[in-house]
Amino acid sequence: MSGEMTVKGLSGELGIKDSTLRRWAREYEETGDGAFPGNGSPKINEDHGIVRLRKKVEELGRENEVLRNLRAFLSQDHA
Structure with missing residues (x-):
């Protein structure tokens, strides 16, 4: 979220698709800490x-x- 790393670079490091990381970021921006219950x-x-x-x-x-x-x-x- 701070922009220290590109989405592509971070998704590669985490081993996930960049579209998944973008969706997670969007959900976090929309709902904050309640974005991922359970x-x-x-x-x-x-x-x-x-x-x-x-x-x-x-x-x-x-x-x-x-x-x-x-x-x-x-x-x-x-x-």
Whole structure:
């Protein structure tokens, strides 16, 4: 960030693509110290969380449907 080394030189030294280093720098400039919580970028972590929550919502929807069907079945007169 201080400009002491070129992006190309630093990315070569770190063994990563210069585009990755530029993206990391941009994310750090945008969000500061909160740029890399856990082990990845906020965008990746957020996307993973959204996918996980959508799967849970689908699972709960299926469970509710089973329970509705069971309640309807049990409320019928089976004499």
